[in-house]
Amino acid sequence: LEKKYDKACDFCKKHKTRINYVIYGILITAYVAVVIAACSLNFQRAFPLLIITVLAVFFICWDFLVVKYEDRIAAFFSPGERYLEKQWFWLKWVLCAALIVTIILWLVFDTAKQGSRQMISFGGLVMYVVLMFIFSKYPARVAWRPVFSGIAMQFILGILILRIKVGFDVFNWLGIQIQTFLEYSDTGAKFVFGEKYTDHLFAFKVLPIVVFFSTVMSMLYHLGIMQWLVGKVGWIMHIFMGTTPVESFVAAGNIFVGQTESPLLVRPYLPYITKSELHAVMTAGFSTIAGSVLGAYISFGISASHLLTASVMSAPASLATSKLFWPETEKPQVTLKSDLKMAKSESKNLLEAASQGASSSILLVANIAVNLISFLALLAFIDSALSWVGNLFDYPQLNFENICSYIFMPFSFMMGVDWEDSFIVGGLLGYKTFFNEFVAYERLSKLINNREKGGSMYINGVKQYMTVHSEIIATYALCGFANFGSLGLVIGSLTSLAPSKRKEIAGGAFRAMIAGTVACFMTACIAGMLTVPAVDVHCHILLPNAFNSTSFPANSTEVVKCCQQLFT
Template identity: 45%
Template sequence: MKVKFQRRSSGKDAMACSYQNPALSTEDIAMEPTTKTDPESGIHDNVDRLNSSFPSSDPPSYHEEHIDDEEEEEENQNKCMKAVSMVSDGISKVLAEHEVVIRKTVYVILCLGYLAFLIAACVINFCRAFAFLVITLVVLVFVVYGLIRDRWGKAIYKSCLKPAAGCFVKVWKYAKWIVYLGILVGIGLFLGLETGKQPDQLISLVGYLGIILCLFIFSKSPGKVKWRPVLWGLSLQFVLGLFVLRTSVGYDVFRFLGDKFQGFLAFTDDGRSFVFGSGLVVTSSTANLSEITSFADLIVTAAYLLHNFVFKALPIVISFSAAMSVLYYVGLMQIVIQKIAWIMQFTLGTSGPESISAAGIIFVGMTEAPLLVRPFLPTMTKSELHAVMTGGFGTVAGSVLGAFISFGINPSHLLACSVMAAPTALAISKLVYPETERKGSKKAERLQIEVSQQRNLFEAAASGASVAVTLVSNIVGNLIVFIALLGFLNTVLSWLGVMAGIPNLTFETICSYVFMPLAYAMGVPWEDCPIVAELLGKKIFTNEFVAYLDLADIIAAKKISARSEAIATYALCGFANFSSIGIQLGGLGPIAPNRKGDLADMVLRAMITGALVSALNACLAGLLYQEATIAVLPTAAVNTTMGYLNMTTPAPPACAYAGTLLDCMC
């Protein structure tokens, strides 16, 4: 279409228009003249009106066909979507109607497949499948317990447990004194026989009782001490120590747990070798290259092991923290902590929050454990706050435990000490700071732990790793600062010592004399006391990382006996040092801002109490520790005996193990 505009020569502006389209006559176009003031606006208005009245420039037949094609295509798409929607709705309806049956069918199929795999694995090699079988049985016990609790728990409690508990309370009121007397007599006979066989162990017993006496003398309120939590806590400590150190089953269990814990931490090698490099690096123990005379003086190691502490120990802290976060997300940590807390609450009579905090410190750090009882911190009594802080100072977190194991420290001793520290910390905390205020409710609901806020496993693992990065940075920063300060202090002491005629005066030398009586009271042989006393001083005035690094070097060099190694391992297992005071206050202050004054008043007392928790564990280790002795028969005697009995040496099994089936779990 074509529109032409032409201005007339007359005075009145008008528009001449010719439209080259036979379908439209000139009468169909109405034109109005524009005003004199704005002639151009009239032209534009008429053009707009003219164009709005024109039909499409496309031929009508083409335009209609195009519209018909689009409508047909849209109609076909709607039919397809309706069909898909109908099928989807039908499937959803069937699934909704038979949801229970389908779910049970899937569960049955999965269980049958799992059972078939378990049977096949046991038939092929029972020893190799023993670990899988044990894990299956443990999970099955928890599942059955959960089903029974959810379905018949209330009925069982009302009909059986509640009446039995009532009868037990009535009988226990009179029978408890007989039980207590029997326990004390049994412990006394055991200790008498043990110290009679090995008089050296009597020193550890005297040291143990001496520490308890000192704690009672310097108690906040000696006349108000309630002895139930004290005696029960120390009894639990003794039973755990006896189980670990003097029974073959306990030793095998904790040795097995330590080995598997160490094996799990070894998977960190994959991550740190990728981050720090797995290439080989040639190093030498000598600083002067001219002293290298042969290839024997060179050491070939992987790049990620070049700096053992930063590249090996600290990544373990990150990976273990992520693993703990995942276990917390799936709910396993809450169950374990609640059960341990329930045992301590039932026996010691402590409140729910302080029991949960003491149980949680076995697995998490001194700043993370109070988060488990965050809602109760602002209203806790001073005795409960002191117990929370003492538990934090008295043991180490599970993530840091992995770093100590990577140093070469005995994992079974570290695990046993961490477990023993929980009831011990509660016991002597109630001895040092007795409960004198009105306590809150000790009902079971106070044992509830907050559910993890992460949405999936990946977020839980990432959150745990992020938290550990902060912990690692704090560890590195503290080590740099305190080792530097220790070097400066040694320089100043050496300078002062030279002027006083005492050469080689250092901080370690002072500690070796100051803490030597404590080391001897723990049961350390006198010749090893200076070395162990140095470690105690470094642990208290710097931190436990410095002490354990030195202990690892001492163990590797065989400078002290195996008994001294075990006692030192227990004595150093705790966060009780002056640098941790700031960490403790910084962690608890923001959670309970209204209790900052109380926390500051009690933190030094709690730190000293936490240090003595480790000392009590070390005394108990010295009392119960026995070095393993293995009798080796001469080969000739074995051959003679076997020949006499007409026996042949049996072939080793397919999966060789020694002594116990626990070793099958490889």
């Protein structure tokens, strides 16, 4: 038996490649048969599976052709590349002018249809670019290609997702699927905490979502899917914006993972990057959110499709603001020619990867919980102290939110928020900046619930909710880790990865946080320019007028729910 076993092992080793081809052939044939069978039974039901299959086949074939014929493809495009390099001096200004003229013409015609709010958002976008240029580290050294191409990339993504029906439907469908997928965490939460786990909603429902999502991300990373996605998105930004591979890949990685995890993708190259690249790496972390906390915000009732859109649009915005706020003055050492490779998973198998993902989320969940406990307690104390001080001057309603509202009110208005709502959004931006986005989104979810319930808009002169348009802009503006708590986290994590860059990290972190904040604001401006929300109307006013009746009670939630279905 041992001799036969050894012969079988030797045969398998000798013909390993052929055996792998046979196994892959059988699996692919079986999968194709399953897809054909599903489509023949019910094509509409199997259509998503068919789309996923076609996309997978396309990208696999694309990668195969690029790897096999890379030299031929490069030789084919090299004459055009050389010609563009020669003509780039004047061509870049033509492209920039064409972009600006296109946006202005689009705004003029679109404003005629939708109203003047889009012009305010456009003015806000211009204002943020001008402010970043004025306070730039080296204003005379700004390379405008990453700036304008980043804004153009945002604008293109915004049109594809927010204005074109197919793109909107795709992201809306993705949001629904992610929301459904995250609900499977309820099964584990129910088993561990019991049937009444929802009595403690945040601790026993929201935080388990973070654990579940972290597990899934770890599994995708082990399979190489995350590296593939990050590589493709990073390559697109590198080619389109002209940014270096390190900063492009980190910016792409921040769409999927957090600000402390994304630098791990390029960890071997961190000691060799320039100050501008390091600033871009930090800015990318501040301007986006991690996939692990995305599910938590969705569970608050925040729109999944808008959170996804904000994460994607803020990636090029982070590079645009970073290169404007800290231009490149050195020669980058790490290029595509240096054969940049992303780090691989250290897990031995998929089960170990899942276990490591769940275990690694323990610290994240603990940090979220203790930070919220401490921040909310601190906020209550500050509000109480401010109210006491305000009461001395017959202004007992003075609190932290009011102060932040006055500070950030101009910024929120310039994003396109209605003037009546800019005070509320200013307060949310204050919560996000001085505490964290969890506190801000929790407050935003209460405002959304108040609107959906259809209660009184004002109670004792205080506005209880905002318009849908203002809620959408606030969702985009808050979608980032730019806060003082994350500042220390970034400095600590990057210093441990690149100790030789300690001084550069500490010196550029605050500027990176400002750039990340502005990147979120620019994304919100473009969302304000492109978003056309459902008809924003008070149902208890509309229906009595429509049916010429006054029998509907103004606070009837049934009437509001029925009416909202007609306009969403």
